[in-house]
Amino acid sequence: MTAEIIDGKAFAASIRGRVAEEVARLKAAGVTPGLAVVLVGEDPASAVYVRNKGKQTVEAGMHSEEHRMDADTSQDALMAKVAALNADPAIHGILVQLPLPGHLDSEAVLNAIDPAKDVDGFHISNVGLLGTGQKAMVPCTPLGCLMMLRDHLGSLSGLDAVVIGRSNIVGKPMAQLLLGESCTVTIAHSRTKEIEAVCRRADIVVAAVGRPRMVTGDWIKPGATVIDVGINRIDAPERGAGKTRLVGDCDFDSCAAVAGAITPVPGGVGPMTIACLLANTVTAACRANGLAEPEGLTA
Ligand code: GUN
Numbered sequence: 237m238t239a240e241i242i243d244g245k246a247f248a249a250s251i252r253g254r255v256a257e258e259v260a261r262l263k264a265a266g267v268t269p270g271l272a273v274v275l276v277g278e279d280p281a282s283a284v285y286v287r288n289k290g291k292q293t294v295e296a297g298m299h300s301e302e303h304r305m306d307a308d309t310s311q312d313a314l315m316a317k318v319a320a321l322n323a324d325p326a327i328h329g330i331l332v333q334l335p336l337p338g339h340l341d342s343e344a345v346l347n348a349i350d351p352a353k354d355v356d357g358f359h360i361s362n363v364g365l366l367g368t369g370q371k372a373m374v375p376c377t378p379l380g381c382l383m384m385l386r387d388h389l390g391s392l393s394g395l396d397a398v399v400i401g402r403s404n405i406v407g408k409p410m411a412q413l414l415l416g417e418s419c420t421v422t423i424a425h426s427r428t429k430e431i432e433a434v435c436r437r438a439d440i441v442v443a444a445v446g447r448p449r450m451v452t453g454d455w456i457k458p459g460a461t462v463i464d465v466g467i468n469r470i471d472a473p474e475r476g477a478g479k480t481r482l483v484g485d486c487d488f489d490s491c492a493a494v495a496g497a498i499t500p501v502p503g504g505v506g507p508m509t510i511a512c513l514l515a516n517t518v519t520a521a522c523r524a525n526g527l528a529e530p531e532g533l534t535a
Pocket residue numbers: 331332333334335356376377
């Protein structure tokens with residue numbers, strides 16, 4: 237069997253199109269959704285992400301703010317920035333880019349964001365709402381994975397799902413979302429016994445461990461749907477001295493030979509994350525103004 241390739245780039249473009257339509261509807265009602273991104277320090281990868289977020293926010297017709305702070309910014313200064321954005325009526329979504337420099341308390345910062353503006357879904361209130369099946373802001377990457385799974389499979393009810401990885405950003409919220417879809421969910425991680433056999437039982441595998449090509453085709457049940465969240469940069473001497481390339485947590489070729497469908501890296505989950513950030517900002521703007529929420533852009 238050769239898997240169908242799930243085109244995250246095209247799907248993300250369609251989500252951004254939906255977002256732009258909703259932004260037009262909101263603007264007609266007098267509301268321009270606004271997203272503020274806070275970047276502390278000079279991490280080049282984070283700077284690239286933040287630039288892309290700003291660009292796509294503007295392309296969708298939204299108000300975009302980028303707040304850059306020095307790497308030696310104090311906790312108090314960052315908390316004051318968050319408080320100012322919480323109080324700003326032009327801002328419906330706040331994202332503090334992670335990782336923060338080591339001297340800063342990330343948890344305290346994330347929990348200082350107004351939960352209604354927490355478009356990352358990392359505030360403890362949103363984590364609790366998601367865990368209890370209530371209306372929450374949902375973390376962008378797992379939301380993107382869920383959208384792709386629904387689009388590809390329709391109903392997920394009763395399916396066996398294995399999430400590999402137990403991070404707060406992806407693994408745990410992904411498992412909650414799949415549970416919400418009535419999947420039978422297993423979270424596998426570095427201590428899981430016979431992880432290959434656990435995976436082989438799954439109709440859905442979501443790999444979010446950050447280990448290049450860890451999941452190989454012999455871990456996959458024939459016909460299963462594989463969502464690869466990993467973005468790992470590895471040396472690629474075949475491309476020339478010093479060259480690198482991106483690979484996922486799944487060994488694409490061997491998994492694609494067995495799976496029914498698989499997301500590629502790059503071009504799979506990655507583009508969906510920013511699309512879902514825009515979707516969450518629109519959702520937050522609707523909720524803040526008592527307007528109807530768009531269909532299909534939330535969990
Ligand atoms: N850094 C890498 N991914 C993310 C994300 O989804 N949200 C935030 N805030 N920072 C990140």
